[in-house]
Amino acid sequence: MRRLSFLLAFIADLVAVLASSKDLHVPKCPATVQAKFTTQIPSGAACPQTNVDLCYTDTSLNLVFTALGETAFYFDPKQTTNGDIWKYEVMEAFIYKGSDDPQTYFEYEVSPNNVTFNALIYNPSRASKANAALDHAFIANPFSDGFAVNTVLDKPNKKWTSHSTIPLALFTAEKPRGTTWRMNFFRTITNPSKYPSQQLCGWKNTGQANFHITPAFGVVKFV
Numbered sequence: 001m002r003r004l005s006f007l008l009a010f011i012a013d014l015v016a017v018l019a020s021s022k023d024l025h026v027p028k029c030p031a032t033v034q035a036k037f038t039t040q041i042p043s044g045a046a047c048p049q050t051n052v053d054l055c056y057t058d059t060s061l062n063l064v065f066t067a068l069g070e071t072a073f074y075f076d077p078k079q080t081t082n083g084d085i086w087k088y089e090v091m092e093a094f095i096y097k098g099s100d101d102p103q104t105y106f107e108y109e110v111s112p113n114n115v116t117f118n119a120l121i122y123n124p125s126r127a128s129k130a131n132a133a134l135d136h137a138f139i140a141n142p143f144s145d146g147f148a149v150n151t152v153l154d155k156p157n158k159k160w161t162s163h164s165t166i167p168l169a170l171f172t173a174e175k176p177r178g179t180t181w182r183m184n185f186f187r188t189i190t191n192p193s194k195y196p197s198q199q200l201c202g203w204k205n206t207g208q209a210n211f212h213i214t215p216a217f218g219v220v221k222f223v
Contacts, residue, residue: 023218023219023220023221024054024183024218024219024220024221025220025221025223026054026055026056026220026221026222026223027055027056027223028055028056028057028177029055029056029057029062030055031055032053032054032055032064033053033054033055034051034052034053034054035051035052035054035185035203035218036049036050036051036052036203037049037050037185037187037201037202037203038050038201039201039202039205040199040200040201041186041200041201041202041205041206041207041208041209041211042205042206042207042208042209044205047187047189047199047201048067048068048069048070048187048189048201049068049069050065050066050067050068050091050185050187050201051064051065051066051068052064052065052066052091052093052185052203053066054220056168056176056222058168058174058175059146059167059168059169059174060146060165060166060167060168061095061165061166061168062163062164062165062166063093063108063162063163063164063165063166064161064162064163064164065091065093065110065161065162065164065185066159066160066161067089067091067159067160067161067187068158068159069158069159070089070112070158070159070160070189071158071191072089072189072190072191072192073089073112073153073155073160074088074089074112074190074191074192074195075088075089075111075112075113075115076088077113079111079115080115081115081116081117081118081142082116082117082118082119082138082139082140083115083117085109085110085111085115085116085117086109086117086188087196088111088188088190088195089111089112089187089188089189089190090109090110090111090117090187090188091109091110091162091185091186091187092107092108092109092110092185092186092187092188092211093107093108093183093184093185093186094106094107094108094121094183094184094185094186094211094212094214094217095108095166095171095181095183096181096182096183096214096217097171097172097173097176097179097181098180098181098182099180099182099219100182101126101182101214101215101217102123102126102182102214102217103122103123103124103126103214104120104121104122104123105120105121105123105182105214105217106118106119106120106121106166106170106171107119107120107121107136108164108166110149110151110162110164111151112151112153112160113151114149114150114151114162116142116147116149116164118138118139118142118147119136119137119138119139120136120137120139121134121135121136121212122134122135122136122137123212123214126213126214126215127210127212127213127214127215128210128212128213134212139170145167145170146165146167146169147164147165147166147167148163148164148165149162149163149164149165150162150163151163176222177222177223178222178223179221179222180219180220180221180222181219181220181221181222182214182217182218182219182220183217183218183220184202184203184204184206184211184216184217184218185202185203186200186201186202186203186211187200187201187202188200188201189201203218204216204217204218
């Protein structure tokens with residue numbers, strides 16, 4: 001019986017690993033696909049669950065971030081668009097159109113108070129190495145450019161949800177069916193007593209306490 005239990009546990013772990021390594025197939029809205037993660041980066045220890053539901057239209061990528069197990073909803077109320085919101089609690093998407101390990105990509109973040117960070121990242125080392133170039137160019141007027149975001153806090157149920165729309169023109173990718181992308185999704189968790197330390201959580205483990213490791217990006221196909 002103990003051997004059978006061990007075997008079943010091993011099979012369950014193997015299935016989970018294989019499932020996590022699969023490409024993500026994003027459908028046209030209103031259908032969605034979900035990327036879910038429950039592990040810290042880089043340790044792999046448990047992390048509160050985070051869901052990212054994705055779909056696309058001919059002109060936009062729609063993302064619904066859901067942070068579960070939330071206790072602090074911690075942000076700096078003085079911060080505005082493109083501020084250093086990543087120092088507090090955010091959910092994030094790193095997005096690149098193409099199948100390569102990218103050297104440039106779009107970083108999108110949203111905080112519990114509906115503030116966003118929107119920047120094109122230049123990372124020629126693909127790994128944010130010490131003394132290597134890592135630069136960014138902000139999307140200065142995202143809402144004038146077709147971005148949209150709506151964030152709702154549900155404190156009794158310890159979760160917050162953010163509906164985000166990113167225009168595909170940013171990637172020269174209107175009518176994207178059949179295209180391949182590279183993406184990763186993250187969440188930072190902290191609270192007033194823990195700050196500035198953060199718990200880092202992610203969809204694809206970068207192997208470092210650093211989100212800017214592009215070979216770790218998952219493969220995402222628009223179907």
